[in-house]
Amino acid sequence: MITAVYAHRGSKCNCPENTLPAFEEAMRVGSDGIELDVHLTKDQQVVVMHDEKIDRTTNGKGQIRNYTMDELRQFDAGIWFSAKFKHTRIPTLIEVLDLLADYPGTLNIEFKTDRNVYPGIEACVAELVERYRPHAPVVYSSFNHESLIRLKKIRSNADIALLLWERLADPWRYTQQTGATAQHLWQPSALSETAAQLQQHGIKVRAWTVNHPKNMEHAFRMGLDAIITDYPEAALDLRRSI
Numbered sequence: 001m002i003t004a005v006y007a008h009r010g011s012k013c014n015c016p017e018n019t020l021p022a023f024e025e026a027m028r029v030g031s032d033g034i035e036l037d038v039h040l041t042k043d044q045q046v047v048v049m050h051d052e053k054i055d056r057t058t059n060g061k062g063q064i065r066n067y068t069m070d071e072l073r074q075f076d077a078g079i080w081f082s083a084k085f086k087h088t089r090i091p092t093l094i095e096v097l098d099l100l101a102d103y104p105g106t107l108n109i110e111f112k113t114d115r116n117v118y119p120g121i122e123a124c125v126a127e128l129v130e131r132y133r134p135h136a137p138v139v140y141s142s143f144n145h146e147s148l149i150r151l152k153k154i155r156s157n158a159d160i161a162l163l164l165w166e167r168l169a170d171p172w173r174y175t176q177q178t179g180a181t182a183q184h185l186w187q188p189s190a191l192s193e194t195a196a197q198l199q200q201h202g203i204k205v206r207a208w209t210v211n212h213p214k215n216m217e218h219a220f221r222m223g224l225d226a227i228i229t230d231y232p233e234a235a236l237d238l239r240r241s242i
């Protein structure tokens with residue numbers, strides 16, 4: 001079992017997270033998958049960013065949902081990371097899907113719906129994926145499992161993965177009830193006997209966020225289905241070496 005390497009928010013270690021340069025770099029190093037986070041703007045555009053607010057990763061301030069996409073385009077999403085990335089814009093999901101049009105790896109789209117502030121985001125994302133990425137693998141994840149269940153109701157073929165911090169009391173039954181094929185587990189929960197038990201029940205286990213080489217190696221030797229890491233190139237080098 002070869003453990004896949006997913007680039008967390010793109011190649012986050014050497015590029016501003018959740019931007020086109022970060023996704024380009026993730027592809028360049030050969031990542032098996034790319035993880036990203038989505039929100040809705042005031043004018044219902046799907047935008048790629050981690051936080052609900054733009055403060056940390058742009059030169060602007062405020063909630064994404066209070067801006068239109070045109071307004072968000074005025075902010076710089078690269079300068080906070082390095083001058084080299086000055087003028088990098090906040091990408092829409094369409095721009096990312098366009099960039100990844102020929103990327104054969106898995107796209108892992110995380111709905112940032114923890115506070116239920118984006119009604120309808122699941123359908124918006126599903127429509128874009130159908131239009132721009134109809135044949136390549138996509139896995140949807142969220143800490144808000146209701147969001148994934150909503151998606152599954154409108155797109156029964158959607159591949160969903162439950163984001164979790166800890167092992168659930170009855171993990172296989174709950175996972176099967178939701179229709180999920182995988183759990184995306186916080187690293188300490190994933191690097192435990194829980195993983196093998198889940199895999200024995202046919203549930204894939206992907207661990208986040210695995211950045212230390214010792215933990216990467218542990219995950220590879222355990223045969224986890226994937227690690228989600230800020231250091232995809234280093235993880236791939238390590239995987240080749242063992």
Ligand code: G3P
Nearest residue numbers: 035037110141184208228
């Ligand atoms: O999908 C794994 C990981 O991205 C979840 O946490 O906060 O980095 O989105 P976060």
Ligand code: CA
Nearest residue numbers: 035036037110
């Ligand atoms: Ca994420």
